[in-house]
Amino acid sequence: MSKTKRPASTSTSIHDLISHRWSPRAFENRAVEPEKLRALFEAARWAASSYNAQPWYYIVGTKDDPTNYQRVLDSFVEFNQGWAKSAPVVGLSVAQLKFGHNNEPNSHAFHDVGQASATLQIQAEALGLSVHQMAGILPDKAREIFKIPEGFAVVAGFAIGYEGDPKTLPDGLREKEVAPRERKALDSFVFSGAWGHTSPIVAKK
Amino acid sequence: MSKTKRPASTSTSIHDLISHRWSPRAFENRAVEPEKLRALFEAARWAASSYNAQPWYYIVGTKDDPTNYQRVLDSFVEFNQGWAKSAPVVGLSVAQLKFGHNNEPNSHAFHDVGQASATLQIQAEALGLSVHQMAGILPDKAREIFKIPEGFAVVAGFAIGYEGDPKTLPDGLREKEVAPRERKALDSFVFSGAWGHTSPIVAKK
Numbered sequence: 001m002s003k004t005k006r007p008a009s010t011s012t013s014i015h016d017l018i019s020h021r022w023s024p025r026a027f028e029n030r031a032v033e034p035e036k037l038r039a040l041f042e043a044a045r046w047a048a049s050s051y052n053a054q055p056w057y058y059i060v061g062t063k064d065d066p067t068n069y070q071r072v073l074d075s076f077v078e079f080n081q082g083w084a085k086s087a088p089v090v091g092l093s094v095a096q097l098k099f100g101h102n103n104e105p106n107s108h109a110f111h112d113v114g115q116a117s118a119t120l121q122i123q124a125e126a127l128g129l130s131v132h133q134m135a136g137i138l139p140d141k142a143r144e145i146f147k148i149p150e151g152f153a154v155v156a157g158f159a160i161g162y163e164g165d166p167k168t169l170p171d172g173l174r175e176k177e178v179a180p181r182e183r184k185a186l187d188s189f190v191f192s193g194a195w196g197h198t199s200p201i202v203a204k205k
Numbered sequence: 206m207s208k209t210k211r212p213a214s215t216s217t218s219i220h221d222l223i224s225h226r227w228s229p230r231a232f233e234n235r236a237v238e239p240e241k242l243r244a245l246f247e248a249a250r251w252a253a254s255s256y257n258a259q260p261w262y263y264i265v266g267t268k269d270d271p272t273n274y275q276r277v278l279d280s281f282v283e284f285n286q287g288w289a290k291s292a293p294v295v296g297l298s299v300a301q302l303k304f305g306h307n308n309e310p311n312s313h314a315f316h317d318v319g320q321a322s323a324t325l326q327i328q329a330e331a332l333g334l335s336v337h338q339m340a341g342i343l344p345d346k347a348r349e350i351f352k353i354p355e356g357f358a359v360v361a362g363f364a365i366g367y368e369g370d371p372k373t374l375p376d377g378l379r380e381k382e383v384a385p386r387e388r389k390a391l392d393s394f395v396f397s398g399a400w401g402h403t404s405p406i407v408a409k410k
Contacts, residue, residue, distance in 0.1 A: 012240065014248045015331040017222065018324055023253055035217065037406045041395045043219045045388050047323060048228055050340035050361075052387070057394045060404050068398045107315075108340050111360060114319025118252060119223055122327055126220040135255035135313050147400045155316060156255075182257070183250050189262045190246045193273045195352045199265050201242045 011186050011202075021125045022181055023132040025083040025173055026164035031064065032089050036127045040160070043123030049112035051101065056116040057094040059146055075142035076157050080134045083173060087132075087159035092142055093117055095153050113155050130163045216391050216407075226330045227386055228337040230288040230378055231369035236269065237294050241332045245365070248328030254317035256306065261321040262299040264351055280347035281362050285339045288378060292337075292364035297347055298322055300358050318360050335368045 008019045037060075044056060061072035072090040073081050084090055093116075095109040106112075121131045139154035148154060166177035192199035213224045242265075249261060266277035277295040278286050289295055298321075300314040311317075326336045344359035353359060371382035397404035 008251045010247050010251070012243050012247050014244050014251070014328055015222070017220070018248045018251055018328060021251070021253075034406060038217050038391070039219050041407055042215050042217050042391055043223045045391055045394075046213045046215070046219070046223055046226070046386075048226075048326065048338055054389050054394070057396065058404075059396045059400070060406060061397065062406070065397065065405075071398070108319075108361065110313070110316040111319035111322075114313075114316035115323035117316075118320035118323040119327070121253065122324070123219055123223060133253055146396075146398075149400065156313065181251075184259050186243070186247055186250055189250075189259070191262065191264045191351075192266065192270065193276070193351075195264070195354065199263075200270075201239060201265060201267070202246055 006181060008181055008183070017122050017125045021121055022130070024130050024163045025132060025177055026166050026169050027087040027130070027159065027161035028164045029086070030088065030162050031062070032129060032161060036129065037062075037089065037160070039127060040120045040123050040129070044116040044120040047112065047116040047119045049115065050106060050108040051099060053096070053099050053106055053112070055096040055106055055109040056113045057096065057152065058091055059094065060089065060091040063088045071145050072157075075138055075145060075154075076134065077136040077138060080136045080157065083169065084132070084134070084157070084159040086164060086168065087161040089160040091158050091160070092137065092146075093155040093158065094148060095155050097151055097153055109153070110155060117156065117158070124160060128162065129160060131158055131160050133158045211386060213386055213388070222327050222330045226326055227335075229335050229368045230337060230382055231371050231374050232292040232335070232364065232366035233369045234291070235293065235367050236267070237334060237366060241334060242267075242294065242365070244332060245325045245328050245334070249321040249325040252317065252321040252324045254320065255311065255313040256304060258301070258304050258306075258311055258317070260301040260311055260314040261318045262301065262357065263296055264299065265294065265296040268293045276350050277362075280343055280350060280359075281339065282341040282343060285341045285362065288374065289337070289339070289362070289364040291369060291373065292366040294365040296363050296365070297342065297351075298360040298363065299353060300360050302356055302358055314358070315360060322361065322363070329365060333367065334365060336363055336365050338363045
């Protein structure tokens with residue numbers, strides 16, 4: 001099955017890699033080529049970060065290594081395990097909470113992991129792959145399984161693969177998979193001058 | 206001046222919008238077309254977020270509105286004001302710290318603002334624009350100036366515009382502007398099985 005076209009209903013034209021990116025729960029039973037997978041993390045590598053601290057780390061499991069794949073899956077909440085197990089690749093993002101150069105707290109650690117993961121997702125889109133990130137993970141269990149040291153926080157889980165047929169999903173999830181994609185209105189979150197004052201940049205024309 | 210080609214030295218091929226994205230400090234004295242600016246925030250709008258909470262907010266100032274532009278600039282630390290004032294657009298990102306649906310803390314608020322801002326930056330790249338984000342801001346001052354309510358945190362500053370000539374920068378910054386872009390090695394942050402074990406996906410070939 002090829003990638004579904006489910007472009008966002010944008011208020012102005014944006015790049016296809018951004019408007020077509022979404023987070024499916026159905027994945028094809030098909031491995032991701034190692035070279036493509038490498039490119040995803042290479043893309044994450046070049047994200048921007050505060051003091052160029054690059055606080056991002058990733059733990060990855062692929063189905064050709066069933067033991068390690070299962071260890072990642074075990075770090076997800078049960079609901080997410082239910083659908084993520086169809087993906088050929090699963091993983092966790094981890095944030096380094098202090099700066100290496102002075103050991104002070106990095107208040108942008110989660111922010112910058114988010115930047116790296118968003119960049120990874122856009123690279124995935126460019127390669128015809130899909131990524132579904134999830135907050136529903138078990139950070140303490142992940143820390144124990146993977147021996148994640150103090151000073152690092154488990155941030156999010158993710159599933160990567162080729163988008164699959166929504167029909168393979170159970171009731172409830174199937175409907176969500178094909179429902180229109182929704183976002184709050186642009187004029188509700190871009191302000192100028194004072195909080196709550198819609199910027200003229202995004203005001204309805 | 207057209208956009209400098211300063212592609213990242215990647216270990217494998219990634220999309221141009223990602224490898225060419227970087228954060229200049231020199232900007233051309235040239236306004237950003239309103240339609241392009243709108244597209245940047247529209248791109249941010251379609252980022253992924255935990256529970257689709259979309260915790261991102263932006264406060265923006267453009268030079269054609271000098272009072273509000275200055276209010277944003279005043280929210281940056283002095284060092285950043287020094288170079289950012291050459292940019293035609295400056296702004297702040299803000300995170301909503303609790304979920305709207307249950308008023309519980311959203312531990313991914315900063316993470317998801319990071320995702321939105323990274324998406325904004327890639328859209329900027331697609332339009333020939335550059336974005337420089339900065340952690341060096343004065344959150345308390347910004348809160349006061351813009352009357353940002355409780356439950357929201359000021360996250361980061363940013364400058365947007367067309368990349369300028371590094372020669373316009375003072376000594377020190379000029380050298381940084383043209384220095385090679387650097388990142389930690391891919392095999393130092395992508396693990397499998399256990400913390401610190403480089404994943405075969407990214408192992409040196």
